[in-house]
Amino acid sequence: MITLDQLTYAYPSGLGLDKINLQIKRGEFVCFMGPNGCGKSTLFNILSGLKVASSGTYAFQQTTIDATYLKNAQQRQRLHQQIGVVFQNSDTQLFNLTVADEVAFGLRQLPLAEAEIERRVNDCLVLTGCRQLRERVPYHLSGGEKKRVALASVLALNPDVLILDEPLNGLTPAAQHEILALLTTLQQAGKTILIASHDYLQIKTSAHRFVVFNEQHQIAYDIDRTSLATKPELQKELALL
Amino acid sequence: MSTKLPDWLTTSTPLPTGHQQRHFLAQNMQRLERLLQRFSQANDLARPPLKHFIAPQHKLLAVLGVILLLSLNQNILLLWLLLLGDLVILLLLPPIYLRQVLRQTAVTGAFAILLILPSLLLNANVALFAAKTLLILLNLNYYRTTTTFNQVITALQQLHCPNSVIFVVDITLIYLKMLGEFLLQLLQAVSLRTVGKSKHPYQMIGLLFGTLYLKTRDYALDLYAAMEARGFIGVYPAAPRTRQRDQLYLLLEVTVFCFLFLLGR
């Protein structure tokens, strides 16, 4: 579903990603790990079409996503519908006046009946446990509540791929567990889940594959859960990240 | 939290797409995004710092002096002398800076000339005006490129600006970059969830600026609290010792200014 070939991204101040090769199939649950500044957010920005690689290629469903592809509004909007992103900082992701408007924002741009929009908004709020926040102003919610609302507003567009940049930061262990349970359910329904996290112990039972970056912005390990189970020293290393 | 998924979420049938025509907001958003991207990266540019150059307050005085001279005088010889002086100073710059100063002057100068082009064709006297404008732009761009934000603060301090003025400039400079980055991420979030035609593009501008305003207010309050917590009481620390070379430069500056001023009369 996603294929990266020798993908490199350079910021004016230095490298963000260095020659990344990666293949992700539909329905995988992949956890990206690594020290701060190793390039996880940069990778997500490229996958979601916000940035374009400096060199190398990125293909989504056998289509190469490059600057020319993204210039076409129709193609870009289609990519945005298929790939949903929950930002690391949910403050910047919420800009509507009520939580219900926030979740309906994307849906209202499509030729959908108001009843259908209403149904989807409700479903998403129930799924993420935000029903009682419906009429609240997103800006004034707590950090954990904002994360859930951001997730709800992304789910509303029914994306095939869900990207979450450190979604567990600042949540209580119980809330972390609920989010991971929801992600697992979504993955079982066929969604592809890509998540960045520092919390190996919390996520080790949910993710099926771990992609670990090193400080040089390269992939150090790309390992599935069963192989990882046989490598206790690597598990210890991940728990310390 | 319920974990029973609704039917529509378990299928991957693509949603019907909206109207594809690109609207005004999307276009402007991309332009603003590029601008902000450049702005938020401007400070990260890897350039050798110009630490032991002319003291910032003297540089500020020199720029102001040049602008004053240029606006008060009509003498063409003066223009040539100032240009000569500027060229000497420019040649002392490392090439990365030199290139940037010249590029910025070319761009801003082209705009300025374009604006006065009609009168330029009618009236020869305007040529003098154009030359002056270019010189002023050159000096301003020189100052802008070679001076960091911190040095601007130092310059204000050395020229005995009141602390309250310095504080306002300081805070603004600190969080201009932060707000730029916040707005950029906000626009990226909007673009990621733009999957069709927005029915009320102007309403969205309102929403974005509303959010930005709330953030501005929170940043300002947080920033002041943080500065207070670290012992800031509204007074900026004593300025660094002035060097002998700076004194000499100041003397030179004043002499040249007086000379040129008298010459231009």
Ligand SMILES: Nc1ncnc2c1ncn2[C@@H]1O[C@H](COP(=O)(O)OP(=O)(O)O)[C@@H](O)[C@H]1O
């Ligand atoms: N806007 C930016 N401008 C310049 N450099 C950046 C920018 N964003 C990230 N970087 C750099 O790119 C590298 C990767 O950053 P990032 O992808 O945010 O890492 P992570 O999300 O894994 O912590 C870091 O070295 C960081 O300093």
Ligand SMILES: [Mg+2]
């Ligand atoms: Mg990050």
